[in-house]
Amino acid sequence: MTSAHRESVTVRVPAKVNLRLAVGPPRADGYHDLVNVFHAVSLYDEVSAMPSESFSVRVEGESAAEVPLDDENLAVRAARALAAHAGVPYGADLLIRKTIPVAGGMAGGSADAAAALVACAALWGLGLPREELMEVAAGIGSDVPFALFGGTAVGTGRGERLVAAPAGARLHWVFALADGGLSAGRVYAECDRLRAASGERPELSGAADDMLAALASGDAKAVGAAMINDLEPAALSLMPELARTLDAGRDLGALGAVVSGSGPTCAFLAADAAEAEALAAGLRRAGVCRAAVTAHGPVPGASIVPASGEATA
Numbered sequence: 001m002t003s004a005h006r007e008s009v010t011v012r013v014p015a016k017v018n019l020r021l022a023v024g025p026p027r028a029d030g031y032h033d034l035v036n037v038f039h040a041v042s043l044y045d046e047v048s049a050m051p052s053e054s055f056s057v058r059v060e061g062e063s064a065a066e067v068p069l070d071d072e073n074l075a076v077r078a079a080r081a082l083a084a085h086a087g088v089p090y091g092a093d094l095l096i097r098k099t100i101p102v103a104g105g106m107a108g109g110s111a112d113a114a115a116a117l118v119a120c121a122a123l124w125g126l127g128l129p130r131e132e133l134m135e136v137a138a139g140i141g142s143d144v145p146f147a148l149f150g151g152t153a154v155g156t157g158r159g160e161r162l163v164a165a166p167a168g169a170r171l172h173w174v175f176a177l178a179d180g181g182l183s184a185g186r187v188y189a190e191c192d193r194l195r196a197a198s199g200e201r202p203e204l205s206g207a208a209d210d211m212l213a214a215l216a217s218g219d220a221k222a223v224g225a226a227m228i229n230d231l232e233p234a235a236l237s238l239m240p241e242l243a244r245t246l247d248a249g250r251d252l253g254a255l256g257a258v259v260s261g262s263g264p265t266c267a268f269l270a271a272d273a274a275e276a277e278a279l280a281a282g283l284r285r286a287g288v289c290r291a292a293v294t295a296h297g298p299v300p301g302a303s304i305v306p307a308s309g310e311a312t313a
């Protein structure tokens with residue numbers, strides 16, 4: 001491996017929460033059209049890429065055992081896809097330091113894929129514009145482009161077509177982590193099943209209007225009131241115990257309480273950092289979650305961590 005421009009590149013990448021997730025009817029390709037207001041939060045994974053002639057991955061962190069180490073790993077899939085896209089013969093040894101809950105509805109695997117794209121593009125000296133990385137990202141998974149994009153954004157199509165949303169004020173969050181995970185595919189299928197049984201007809205037009213107005217106003221209370229996740233009934237149907245967690249957060253004064261994406265992590269909005277800490281402590285005391293962590297948003301998407309001595313990456 002002689003052509004790599006660096007010894008190693010490390011990228012920090014945020015988790016997401018869905019501030020508004022509107023789900024349309026199932027499409028012919030098995031996916032659903034969405035209006036998906038993504039919001040990047042300060043809960044991060046780190047992915048380092050080292051030069052190699054082949055592709056491999058190691059994972060460190062509390063939930064490392066739940067992450068696949070073969071080609072099913074989304075970071076490996078992303079690195080391979082980038083090499084194929086750019087037509088380069090390089091490989092990479094990837095190291096993932098995992099903090100984002102696995103299968104938790106916070107897009108940790110997608111985040112790692114986005115981080116691997118940024119890390120390998122730099123490691124291999126590809127000089128690709130972000131837009132081109134976004135195209136490769138969309139081929140890996142619906143949530144991968146947002147992990148590159150960061151901030152707050154509205155995703156349409158499968159969630160991969162992104163437009164930045166008004167920045168608004170800094171938002172303070174508590175995430176209640178659950179035991180076990182939920183598969184996104186299973187939760188979408190359960191959503192379809194519940195809707196078929198009730199005759200509900202989903203409507204995407206204008207679905208994010210209330211949330212976008214609330215974000216633009218900078219009023220956290222309005223944001224909390226506009227938080228709606230169409231996948232929540234399906235996640236609650238598959239994991240009924242989450243209702244207790246959501247109720248506990250509401251009783252503790254959360255401005256908004258939703259299941260994050262396909263779950264089972266529950267997201268609570270607090271008025272400020274101190275209220276978020278108090279809410280997290282209350283959830284722990286109530287014994288309604290495996291762990292409760294605080295974070296803020298919006299934060300930038302996948303970004304290179306400057307090596308020591310480097311001013312910028």
Ligand SMILES: C[C@@](CO)(OP(=O)(O)O)[C@H](O)COP(=O)(O)OP(=O)(O)OC[C@H]1O[C@@H](n2ccc(N)nc2=O)[C@H](O)[C@@H]1O
Pocket residue numbers: 018021030031032033034036104105106107108110140141142143144157158159184185186188260261262263
């Ligand atoms: C629900 C969301 C909300 O942001 O995220 P998570 O909460 O899982 O992180 C996403 O839509 C998940 O995105 P992601 O996890 O990248 O999904 P993909 O790998 O593309 O697809 C996994 C499966 O989810 C279903 N799927 C996904 C996206 C979409 N717009 N419609 C779907 O029906 C399909 O059954 C697909 O086979």
Ligand SMILES: Nc1ncnc2c1ncn2[C@@H]1O[C@H](COP(=O)(O)OP(=O)(O)O)[C@@H](O)[C@H]1O
Pocket residue numbers: 066067068072073074075096101102103104105106107108109110112113181182184261262263
């Ligand atoms: N790098 C990765 N990190 C986490 N999960 C991964 C990764 N690569 C593949 N996966 C697989 O993707 C599934 C969904 O993971 P994740 O993205 O964490 O959840 P979610 O889609 O709920 O946000 C996991 O159960 C795991 O099998």
